[in-house]
Amino acid sequence: MNAALNEQVGNEFGASLQYVAIAAYFSGEGLTELANHFYKQASEERDHAMRFVKYIVDAGGHLLIPAIAAPKDVFKSVADAVKLSLNWEQTVTKQINELVDLATRENDHITANFLDWFVNEQLEELTSMDNLLKVVKLAGDNLLYIEEYVARHGIAKGDAGGAARAAVD
Ligand SMILES: [Fe+2]
Ligand SMILES: [Fe+2]
Numbered sequence: 001m002n003a004a005l006n007e008q009v010g011n012e013f014g015a016s017l018q019y020v021a022i023a024a025y026f027s028g029e030g031l032t033e034l035a036n037h038f039y040k041q042a043s044e045e046r047d048h049a050m051r052f053v054k055y056i057v058d059a060g061g062h063l064l065i066p067a068i069a070a071p072k073d074v075f076k077s078v079a080d081a082v083k084l085s086l087n088w089e090q091t092v093t094k095q096i097n098e099l100v101d102l103a104t105r106e107n108d109h110i111t112a113n114f115l116d117w118f119v120n121e122q123l124e125e126l127t128s129m130d131n132l133l134k135v136v137k138l139a140g141d142n143l144l145y146i147e148e149y150v151a152r153h154g155i156a157k158g159d160a161g162g163a164a165r166a167a168v169d
Contacts, residue, residue, distance in 0.1 A: 001061075001106055007066060009049050009063070012045050013049045013068050014071070015042075015045040016042045017071045018088060019042035020042045022085060023035045032147070033147045037150050048121070093122040099118075100115050132150075135149050
């Protein structure tokens with residue numbers, strides 16, 4: 001369990017780095033609101049990594065932060081970058097599920113209970129990223145629409161109706 005949790009520390013820091021790279025890409029394209037949104041996501045992912053770190057330490061485990069692969073730095077389009085983020089969140093959801101499976105197999109209820117927060121968090125993260133991808137698709141070539149959407153509505157977590165409401169506003 002300790003080794004699997006260490007892996008996840010790397011995965012969460014990896015997500016953080018990927019979102020920094022995406023934020024920098026958006027910033028370079030003049031998409032300030034999207035850039036800020038992704039810088040915020042990057043810092044949330046760092047917080048996730050730190051939650052795992054604290055838990056490993058509190059549980060008397062050994063923290064070993066694995067090597068973290070360089071994030072992707074070239075994106076074909078805004079949609080490409082957001083799609084990559086959604087794929088990333090889907091992968092993390094799978095990783096969290098596997099951690100819960102492992103904790104359950106090992107009758108490690110304390111770890112399973114700790115992981116509950118992440119199970120809920122992944123639902124929100126998937127919804128919010130899926131929502132953003134919908135907005136990006138609705139916007140087509142009108143990137144300023146996405147900027148305005150993010151500025152006015154944020155990409156509210158758990159707000160699957162956000163895109164629909166933005167479209168009728
Ligand atoms: Fe995360
Ligand atoms: Fe995430």
